Amino acid sequence: MTVYLKSIGCVLRELDLARVKNYFVLNNCEIVDNPEDADCIIFSTCAVHKPTIDNSMKMINNLNNFNKKFIVIGCLPAIMPHLIDKSIINCETLNPHTLHEIDKFFPEFSVPFNSIPVSSRTIDNKKSKYLISKNDLPQKTILNLSLGNSIFKKLAFYKYFKEIANKKSSFLVTSRGCNHHCTYCGIKKAVGSLISLPPEKVIENYKRLISEGNSHIIFYSDDTASYGEDINVSFSDLLQELDKVSPQSITWELDFIHPQKLLDHFDVLYKLVKKRRIVLLECPTQHMSQPVLKRMNRNYNINDVIEKLNIIKKASPRLFLISHHIVGFPGETEEDVENTIKNIKKSNFDFFELLAFFENETCPARKMKNKVKPKDMVNRMIKINHVLDKQKILHSINAELDFPKGIIKTRFVTNDAIKEKL
Numbered sequence: 001m002t003v004y005l006k007s008i009g010c011v012l013r014e015l016d017l018a019r020v021k022n023y024f025v026l027n028n029c030e031i032v033d034n035p036e037d038a039d040c041i042i043f044s045t046c047a048v049h050k051p052t053i054d055n056s057m058k059m060i061n062n063l064n065n066f067n068k069k070f071i072v073i074g075c076l077p078a079i080m081p082h083l084i085d086k087s088i089i090n091c092e093t094l095n096p097h098t099l100h101e102i103d104k105f106f107p108e109f110s111v112p113f114n115s116i117p118v119s120s121r122t123i124d125n126k127k128s129k130y131l132i133s134k135n136d137l138p139q140k141t142i143l144n145l146s147l148g149n150s151i152f153k154k155l156a157f158y159k160y161f162k163e164i165a166n167k168k169s170s171f172l173v174t175s176r177g178c179n180h181h182c183t184y185c186g187i188k189k190a191v192g193s194l195i196s197l198p199p200e201k202v203i204e205n206y207k208r209l210i211s212e213g214n215s216h217i218i219f220y221s222d223d224t225a226s227y228g229e230d231i232n233v234s235f236s237d238l239l240q241e242l243d244k245v246s247p248q249s250i251t252w253e254l255d256f257i258h259p260q261k262l263l264d265h266f267d268v269l270y271k272l273v274k275k276r277r278i279v280l281l282e283c284p285t286q287h288m289s290q291p292v293l294k295r296m297n298r299n300y301n302i303n304d305v306i307e308k309l310n311i312i313k314k315a316s317p318r319l320f321l322i323s324h325h326i327v328g329f330p331g332e333t334e335e336d337v338e339n340t341i342k343n344i345k346k347s348n349f350d351f352f353e354l355l356a357f358f359e360n361e362t363c364p365a366r367k368m369k370n371k372v373k374p375k376d377m378v379n380r381m382i383k384i385n386h387v388l389d390k391q392k393i394l395h396s397i398n399a400e401l402d403f404p405k406g407i408i409k410t411r412f413v414t415n416d417a418i419k420e421k422l
Contacts, residue, residue, distance in 0.1 A: 001024070001029045001030070001039045001040060002029065002030045002031075002032045002037055002038045002039045002040070003021075003024045003029050003030070003031055003032065003038055003039070003040045003041075003042060004031075004032050004033070004034065004035045004037070004038035004040070004041045004042070004068075005017055005020065005021055005031065005041075005042045005043075005044075006035075006041070006042070006043045006044070006059065006063070007043070007044040007074075008043075008044065008045060008046045008052060008055055008056050008059060008074075009044060009045065009046030009048075009052065009056075009074055009075065010046065010048070011171060011220055012096075012173070012176070012220065012221070012222065013044050013045075013046065013073075013074050013075070013096070014044070015118070015171065015173060015220075016044060016073070016074075016096060016099060017042070017044045017073070019099075019113075019116050019117075019118065020042055020044075020073070020099070020102065020113075022116050022117075023102070023109075023111070023113050023116045026111045026116065027106070027109040027110065027111050035063055035066050035068065036066060038066075038068055039068060039069060040068060040069040040070075040071070041063050041066065041068050041069070041070045041071070042071050042073060043059060043060065043063055043070070043071070043072050043073070043074075044073050044074040045059075045060070045072060045073070045074035045075060045076035045077070046074060046075055046076065047074075047075040047076040047078075047079040047080055047186065047187075047190070047360070048075070048187065048358075049355075049358040049360075049398075049400075050358060050400055051400060053076065053080065053083070056074070056076050057076075057083055060072060060084065060089060060091070061089070064088075064089045064090060064091065067090070069105075070089075070090060070091040070092070071091060071092045071093070071094065071102070071105060072084060072091050072092070072093045072094075073093070073094045073095065073096075073099060073102075074095065074096070074190075075095060075096065075187060075190035075191075077093035077094065077095045077190075078095035078096070078097065078189050078190035079186045079187070079189055079190055079360065079361065079362050080361055080362075081093065092105060095190045096176065096190050096191045096192070097177070097190065097191060097192035099113070100113050100114050117205075118173050118197065118205070167214075167215045167216040167251065168213050168214050168215055168216070169214060169215075169216040169217070169218060169253075170209045170212070170214040170216075170217065170218065171217075171218045171220045172202070172205060172206055172209060172217050172218065172219055172220065173197075173220055173221055174196065174197055174202050174219060174221050174224065174227045174238070175194055175195060175196040175197060175221045175222070175223065175224070175226070175227045175228075176191060176192075176194075176195050176221060176222055177191045177192045177193045177194045177195050177222055177223065178191055178192075178193070178194060178222045178223040178226070179193060179194045179223055179226045179229060179230075180223060180226075180258060180297075181297055182286070182296055182297055182298060183295065183296050183297045183363060183364040183365040183368070184286070184296055184326060184329060184357065184360075184363055184365045185360070185363055186360035186361065186362035186363045187222070189362050191222045193230070194222075194223055194226050194227075194229060194230045195230060196227050196228050196229070196230050196231050196233065198231065199228070199233050199237075199238055199241065202238060202242075203241060203242065203245065206242050206245070207245060210246070210247070210250060215249050215250055215251065216250070216251050216252070216253065216279075217250065217251075217252050217253070218252075218253040218255065219252060219253065219254045219255060220255050220256070221255075221256065222256065223256065223258065224254060224255060224256045224257055225254075225256075225257045225258055225261030225262070225264075225265060226258065226261060234265075235261065235265055236265045236267070236268040239265075239268055239269075239272060240268060243272060243277055246277070250277070251276065251277065251278075251279045252272070252277055252278045252279065252280075253278075253279065253280040253281075253282075254269075254278055254280070254281050254282065255282045256282060256284065257269075257281060257282060257283045257284075258283075258284075259283055259284075259285055259298070259300045259302075259305040260298075260299065260300040262283050262305060262308060262309070263300060263304060263305065263308060266308050266312075269281075269312065270311065270312055270315060273312050273315055273316045273319055274315040274316055276316060276318075278319070279316075279318070279319060279320065280319070280320040280322070281312070281319060281320070281321055281322070282322040282323070283305070283309060283321070283322070283323055284323055284324035285302065285305060285323045285324070285325065286298055286324055286325065286326050287302075287325060287326060287329065287332075287336075287340065288302055288325065288339060288340040288343035288344060288347075289302070289332075289335075289336035289337075289339035289340050289343075290302055290339070291331075291333075291336060292329050292331070292332050292336050295329065295330070295331055295365075295368065296326075296329060296365075297364075302343060303343075306343055306346055306347050309321060309347065309348065309349075310346075310347065310348050313348040314348075320350050320351070321348060321349050321350050321351070322349065322350065322351045322352075322353070323347075323349050323351070323352055323353070324352075324353045324355060325340070325352060325353070325354055325355070325384070326355050326356075326357050327354055327355065327356055327357065327377055327380050327381045327384065327399075328356055328357040328372035328376070328377035328380065328381075329357045329365065329372070330357070330365055330368035330369065330370055330371050330372065331368060331369070331370040332372055332380075337380050337383060337384070340384060341383070341384065341387050344384070344387055344388065344391060344393070345387070345391060349393050350393065350394060351393065351394045351395060351396075352388055352393050352394070352395040353395065353396055353397075353398060354381055354384060354385065354388075354395060354396070354397045354398065354399070355398045355399070356377055356381065356398065356399035356400065356401055357372065357377070358400075374401055374402070377399075377401060378401050378402065378403055378404075381397065381399060381401070381403075382403070385397065
């Protein structure tokens, strides 16, 4: 059997597809580069916001035209299954939570999917999807209005960071699924609840990555710092065990650290940052005003989070600190924006990703009242953008909104910018 694989979406879904690829290879299938040459097509989708949903559906329709055995995986089948009209699109569907059921489509295979280990991937710095031309961006996207003829290096922290540090880097997936119930998010429906790998398996995978020459490990999961809550194991304990078996030269990047988990595991995180084991920490605050956080079902005190992050940053000023902020969440007021600006000025973030609120069909926030008008969302994003500029905080903007041309001045990540932070 010949198989063609294609992916749109996040690193985790790419790692899922890499595991699927290994599944086919171990069952004596040939991977081909062209869908025309394939007996079976596997396409991994994304549904995090409108552009990726549109791109996923466009690709589904294109691949359906080849009239091959077709399986659509990723988040879209779980979040928006109605978009895939099976009277028109001849395909089977699986999502991240049900991917193990792929065996039912290939009963002749001798190697079951569950026997295939979770994939890790070494970063190829020469071929990065995070380096894209402005011509690839939608016309309405704010990024297209502020770049001129330059190249936008989209959230490429790990790529550039590791290039500067001269380190071979790889992802370490410790769990899948999420234990939180944020009202703006529909991804939980696709990934399900937290499922952690046994600690001995994580340690085994970690040692293997180091033995393969990786000196920078990227902890990457749907809900990284909730690791172990389903198997009565502490995330702090795991980090300390991994630290014990690490040569001094090994550095870590911790992605998707929920702010409440930052508070819960602060003591260990502080020690590991201070000793320069952790050199990059992503803690998505999602908003900087307490009333909005409450409606988001993000139950932590934002002042406590900022205080702890500032303490961590002081312990290691070279730590690269990242956050996300959603603009225009239902019920957001001008007072919330002012609270956000005050808290940004108190913080020590190195990078801030601004995102316009996207009303996913399955997120609870869709039913909330007092929706923010697109015009107000634009003005608030411009206002926060200018504050970030003044604070010299690197940032990007992810928004499908109509912005007045030339009014936005954005700061993007470059080799020199990160080198300066280091």
